[in-house]
Amino acid sequence: xxVRLPHAASFSEWLLLLAFALLYxxxxxxxxxxxxxxxxxLITHQYAQVQARPSNAPGYPLYTMGGWLWFHGWRSLLRLGxxxxxxxxILSSYSTLWALLSLWLLARIVRRLTRTPGRPQxxxxxxxxxxxxxxxxxxxxxxxxxxxxxxxxxAHTLAILYLYLRWREQPQRLxxxxxxxxxxxxxxxxxxxxxxxxxGLVAVVLVQAPWMLRRPRIVIxxxxxxxxPLTAYAYVYLRGAHHPEWWGAGDWPSAQSxxxxxxxxxxxxxxxxxxxxxxxxxxxNGFPELIWQxxxxxxxxxxxxxxxxxxxxxxxxLISTLLFYLGFCWAYRFGNWFQVILxxxxxxxxxxxxxxxxxxxWVARRAGLDRRFVLAAAPLVLLGLAVVWRADQSLPxxxxxxxxxxxxxxxxxxxxxxxxxxxxxxxxxxxxxxALAYLTQIWQIRPDLAVVSSTQAxxxxxxxxxxxxxWEAVPTLYAEMPQGDRLAVQGLGAEWVRLSAPAxxxxxxxxxxxxxxxxxxxxxxxxxxxxxxxxxxGGAPVNSGASPDLDVTLxxxxxxxxxxxxxxxxxRPLRDGGNLLDAGGSPIQQDRTRPVHGLWxxxxxxxAALIADGYRLPxxxxxxxxxxxxxxxxxxxxxxxxxxxxxxxxxQ
Numbered sequence: 001x002x003v004r005l006p007h008a009a010s011f012s013e014w015l016l017l018l019a020f021a022l023l024y025x026x027x028x029x030x031x032x033x034x035x036x037x038x039x040x041x042l043i044t045h046q047y048a049q050v051q052a053r054p055s056n057a058p059g060y061p062l063y064t065m066g067g068w069l070w071f072h073g074w075r076s077l078l079r080l081g082x083x084x085x086x087x088x089x090i091l092s093s094y095s096t097l098w099a100l101l102s103l104w105l106l107a108r109i110v111r112r113l114t115r116t117p118g119r120p121q122x123x124x125x126x127x128x129x130x131x132x133x134x135x136x137x138x139x140x141x142x143x144x145x146x147x148x149x150x151x152x153x154x155a156h157t158l159a160i161l162y163l164y165l166r167w168r169e170q171p172q173r174l175x176x177x178x179x180x181x182x183x184x185x186x187x188x189x190x191x192x193x194x195x196x197x198x199x200g201l202v203a204v205v206l207v208q209a210p211w212m213l214r215r216p217r218i219v220i221x222x223x224x225x226x227x228x229p230l231t232a233y234a235y236v237y238l239r240g241a242h243h244p245e246w247w248g249a250g251d252w253p254s255a256q257s258x259x260x261x262x263x264x265x266x267x268x269x270x271x272x273x274x275x276x277x278x279x280x281x282x283x284x285n286g287f288p289e290l291i292w293q294x295x296x297x298x299x300x301x302x303x304x305x306x307x308x309x310x311x312x313x314x315x316x317x318l319i320s321t322l323l324f325y326l327g328f329c330w331a332y333r334f335g336n337w338f339q340v341i342l343x344x345x346x347x348x349x350x351x352x353x354x355x356x357x358x359x360x361x362w363v364a365r366r367a368g369l370d371r372r373f374v375l376a377a378a379p380l381v382l383l384g385l386a387v388v389w390r391a392d393q394s395l396p397x398x399x400x401x402x403x404x405x406x407x408x409x410x411x412x413x414x415x416x417x418x419x420x421x422x423x424x425x426x427x428x429x430x431x432x433x434x435a436l437a438y439l440t441q442i443w444q445i446r447p448d449l450a451v452v453s454s455t456q457a458x459x460x461x462x463x464x465x466x467x468x469x470x471w472e473a474v475p476t477l478y479a480e481m482p483q484g485d486r487l488a489v490q491g492l493g494a495e496w497v498r499l500s501a502p503a504x505x506x507x508x509x510x511x512x513x514x515x516x517x518x519x520x521x522x523x524x525x526x527x528x529x530x531x532x533x534x535x536x537x538g539g540a541p542v543n544s545g546a547s548p549d550l551d552v553t554l555x556x557x558x559x560x561x562x563x564x565x566x567x568x569x570x571x572r573p574l575r576d577g578g579n580l581l582d583a584g585g586s587p588i589q590q591d592r593t594r595p596v597h598g599l600w601x602x603x604x605x606x607x608a609a610l611i612a613d614g615y616r617l618p619x620x621x622x623x624x625x626x627x628x629x630x631x632x633x634x635x636x637x638x639x640x641x642x643x644x645x646x647x648x649x650x651x652q
Contacts, residue, residue, distance in 0.1 A: 414495070494615055530555040551616050
């Protein structure tokens with residue numbers, strides 16, 4: 001039995017892709033920086049692919065639908081092992097998929113350009129080295145490991161070029177022509193800047209096969225194939241019509257008016273049309289020095305000059321595309337110019353092929369046998385060194401895995417670790433609200449909870465659901481809700497405050513089962529009914545670790561619902577021997593003039609109330625006891641009414 005082994009070209013090509021798959025997997029994005037939650041393509045694509053919602057204009061329908069299938073397929077598979085997998089590496093790996101396709105196409109293009117009758121596999125060592133160099137350029141590497149759409153645009157551009165190279169060898173194969181037309185039309189349903197290769201492509205196709213214009217059937221079929229991807233916009237319309245909350249800022253009388261505005265104006269128009277500002281210099285904002293920093297000046301010049309070595313039609317296609325890219329960069333010099341830098345790099349690198357091929361051909365003809373191998377291999381050795389140099393330069397910036405600055409979700413994860421009741425509404429400052437929405441909607445941590453605006457908060461209360469706000473956000477709710485300052489407040493843990501009608505306090509008058517019961521009178525009508533002391537939640541799903549803090553909740557029993565105006569509270573952790581814990585030489589303590597972060601409102605009508613009053617003591621997890629002091633202050637100084645030591649349960 002004869003076993004056919006793969007050719008060295010194919011084997012090494014797949015080995016290279018495997019190496020890049022492992023490299024990109026090891027540097028996948030795993031977290032978010034705070035500013036990333038505020039907007040931009042990265043976060044927009046994450047929500048789009050998780051929720052099957054239109055992305056930023058014009059919607060990227062096919063890309064988003066593919067991302068939705070990719071994300072939910074992998075997450076369902078990973079959930080079989082239990083737990084809640086981090087969604088970011090899954091979402092980022094969708095970019096990796098397109099990046100690997102881009103590298104495969106680039107290697108295939110170089111091999112096709114270097115095929116000869118005596119070398120049917122092409123110059124595969126050159127193909128591998130050029131592909132490897134592109135794969136470790138910073139821009140491409142970074143976008144191959146984060147949730148952006150740019151690696152798919154590179155694959156799309158290279159697929160058009162690869163299919164053209166196949167078609168020009170067999171111009172009578174109409175199936176290749178129609179597939180090429182489909183790919184060109186696909187740019188209008190994907191990343192619009194991919195279409196910048198289309199004018200030059202149409203020109204070289206018609207120069208080679210002008211007879212097609214005399215056959216209307218071919219022209220009509222090609223136009224239909226190009227228009228077919230536009231039907232994907234039905235997805236944008238249907239999803240948008242069912243979810244008007246996704247429409248964003250603006251006022252539209254119907255889903256149809258929103259749809260046309262979305263795909264043709266505002267963001268959609270900005271993606272495609274003129275944005276030239278005469279007052280701005282051409283050089284700036286990283287352009288164009290980024291190009292020679294990435295490719296190096298020798299390879300950039302060699303690639304640009306080397307394009308002249310291609311045949312006339314291919315030379316025209318590559319140079320005209322780069323000129324369109326240059327015009328786009330001129331118009332968008334301070335905006336989206338980087339959209340065309342990524343596909344420009346491989347086109348420039350292709351220009352290295354003719355000079356290397358001619359050099360090796362000259363060596364084969366002229367050099368002696370003793371020097372032939374060394375001279376022929378010299379360009380490949382130099383390219384190999386360039387790959388090592390570029391990888392070393394790119395790695396520190398392109399590695400998106402477990403970055404120390406990925407702190408956007410840490411606090412929100414701690415907030416969600418508190419025992420919030422089901423279906424509660426959550427109100428928080430902008431940064432916390434964005435992080436909470438991400439964890440509940442994308443990560444699916446407590447998906448039953450809803451992050452609400454101040455208007456929606458009033459609806460939550462009206463519906464009888466629980467409403468919580470972080471203590472910093474309560475004054476905002478008071479200001480924006482008509483009945484805000486008439487709501488009663490209760491602490492939940494150290495950060496959350498529950499807002500409710502004062503009558504609700506009667507239903508919450510019982511001490512929680514998790515509390516340590518006490519009965520310590522402070523003064524007439526006021527006593528400490530119990531407490532809890534436990535480690536603060538670590539909670540952070542990214543870069544998680546045990547929190548060094550201690551959470552203490554005090555439960556005050558107030559007979560009339562009125563906190564004595566003269567009383568204040570001080571909470572202080574104690575170490576062995578009863579000494580105060582300190583940080584940097586200063587004692588750790590928290591002082592408040594009233595319970596619940598000073599937010600407690602006296603009840604409008606006298607009634608017994610149990611006030612839950614939460615504290616987070618930083619760096620106090622190792623405390624043995626907590627000292628609670630209730631005191632008064634006046635012109636003659638401080639007077640302690642009570643000093644209470646509370647034991648902190650120690651881990652077994």
